[in-house]
Amino acid sequence: MDIVTATIQWLADPANWQGANGIPARLEEHVALSGASLLVSALFALPLGLYIGHTGRFSWLVVSSANAWRALPSFAVIGLLVPFTTVIDPNLGFTLYPTLIAMIILAGPPLLVNSYQGVASVDRDLVEAARGMGMRERQILTGVEIPIALPVIGTGIRLAAVQVVATATLGSIFGFGGLGRYIILGNDNHNNGEQFGGVVLVAVLALATFGLFALIERRLVSPGLSARTGG
Amino acid sequence: MNGEPLIRWDWIGSHLGAIGDRVGQHLQLAAIAIVVGFVISFALATISIRERRLYPVVAVSATVAYTIPSFAMFAALVAITGLTTVTAEVPLVLYTFVLLVPNIVAGFDSVSPDVLDAADGMGFSRAQRWRRVELPLAVPLIVAGLRLATVSTIGLVTVSAVIGNSFGGLGYYILDGYNRQFSTEILVGGLLSIALAVAADLGFVLIQRFLTPWARARAAVR
Numbered sequence A: 001m002d003i004v005t006a007t008i009q010w011l012a013d014p015a016n017w018q019g020a021n022g023i024p025a026r027l028e029e030h031v032a033l034s035g036a037s038l039l040v041s042a043l044f045a046l047p048l049g050l051y052i053g054h055t056g057r058f059s060w061l062v063v064s065s066a067n068a069w070r071a072l073p074s075f076a077v078i079g080l081l082v083p084f085t086t087v088i089d090p091n092l093g094f095t096l097y098p099t100l101i102a103m104i105i106l107a108g109p110p111l112l113v114n115s116y117q118g119v120a121s122v123d124r125d126l127v128e129a130a131r132g133m134g135m136r137e138r139q140i141l142t143g144v145e146i147p148i149a150l151p152v153i154g155t156g157i158r159l160a161a162v163q164v165v166a167t168a169t170l171g172s173i174f175g176f177g178g179l180g181r182y183i184i185l186g187n188d189n190h191n192n193g194e195q196f197g198g199v200v201l202v203a204v205l206a207l208a209t210f211g212l213f214a215l216i217e218r219r220l221v222s223p224g225l226s227a228r229t230g231g
Numbered sequence B: 001m002n003g004e005p006l007i008r009w010d011w012i013g014s015h016l017g018a019i020g021d022r023v024g025q026h027l028q029l030a031a032i033a034i035v036v037g038f039v040i041s042f043a044l045a046t047i048s049i050r051e052r053r054l055y056p057v058v059a060v061s062a063t064v065a066y067t068i069p070s071f072a073m074f075a076a077l078v079a080i081t082g083l084t085t086v087t088a089e090v091p092l093v094l095y096t097f098v099l100l101v102p103n104i105v106a107g108f109d110s111v112s113p114d115v116l117d118a119a120d121g122m123g124f125s126r127a128q129r130w131r132r133v134e135l136p137l138a139v140p141l142i143v144a145g146l147r148l149a150t151v152s153t154i155g156l157v158t159v160s161a162v163i164g165n166s167f168g169g170l171g172y173y174i175l176d177g178y179n180r181q182f183s184t185e186i187l188v189g190g191l192l193s194i195a196l197a198v199a200a201d202l203g204f205v206l207i208q209r210f211l212t213p214w215a216r217a218r219a220a221v222r
Helices: A002-012 A021-056 A058-071 A074-088 A099-121 A123-132 A137-174 A180-188 A192-220 A223-229 B008-016 B017-051 B056-065 B069-083 B086-109 B114-119 B126-163 B171-180 B183-210 B214-221
Strands: none
Touching: A002 A074, A002 A192, A002 B069, A021 A058, A021 A099, A021 A137, A021 A180, A021 A192, A021 B069, A058 A099, A058 B126, A058 B183, A074 A099, A074 A137, A074 B126, A074 B171, A074 B183, A099 A137, A123 B086, A137 A180, A137 A192, A137 B069, A137 B171, A180 A192, A180 B069, A192 B056, A192 B069, B008 B017, B008 B183, B017 B086, B017 B126, B017 B183, B056 B086, B069 B086, B069 B126, B086 B126, B114 B126, B126 B183, B171 B183, B183 B214
């Protein structure tokens, strides 16, 4: 009960909601880093996945990246980047870059695999029909394949977003701020309220990300498709 | 870092015994989590197959647990269960459910009703049918789930280093190397933990071949 009270007190304390170490500032750091890495990753992974799915070329790349992804522990990846990023910049290379780069890597495979699978699994008869109607390849991709593949691509984006938001917490161990910082500080200062406050904030943010992207997914999918898959 | 060379081989040479101990600890922490996680997942999957209404509840709970960051869960448990192996194992076990339960359920679902009818026609009892027909046919998907869970668990063991020096397996070196700005330690811990995950992944390919000889025979006929 002691921990619960301490946590509630810490979360309710107005002093913890202002300044550079305040909850809004840490939340912003956390979300900014997650958003930036997701965006950069999507810029590369989505077009590549769509291209591979549409043409069927280089599909081995998708399989091997999915396999490599599973074997790459983020904790090790962030750590392994440190000796190299500190060569580029002794300060940011020790605090920001390792987490940022690791999160870009982490988001890639779910985006790549799902955009590939979504497009590749579109009924080939539909694609042939579109071609027969005189649609260009680009039109087939944007007008037929992507709308049909959207639920699968959306799932990939949600998986990537949740993974990144949750895993960015590890960045706090490696000098990055974000909400995980409270877990470290609380531990160092023997402040249970701060430590558990951090745990609660991080868990809530991860679950909120999950819910938000699930909602967006539902909005984006064509009503015709969702009616069919909904049975 | 600190103008030191990237790798100091002499440090590795003089710490081989300790590195070996950490590899052992890493594998032990992972193995306990996978065995316990598999037993619980199997029970959860079996219940879900019997009572279909429970499956969404089980699946959603597993997904929610998986969403909670590992670092947060380890940190939270320290305050409850202290610096014990339980603190390291509980999150690792919880994270296996999301990978194992759906695969075990899908494995049993993949057994065709015709095959079950044939088994009944041959006079198998329910228990015999389960052990000699359903279980072997479910093996490929169950092993696929185990493979995912093993690789993921080996990765997550590194995070348990945040509990304290006596945990984390190879993750200890990553954390200690970062805190001391000593790249040799980071590289040893990071590269070896990735190597363990890859080796476990390959090991499962072999186990699957061994457990499902008919799959290879069928592939050969084709």
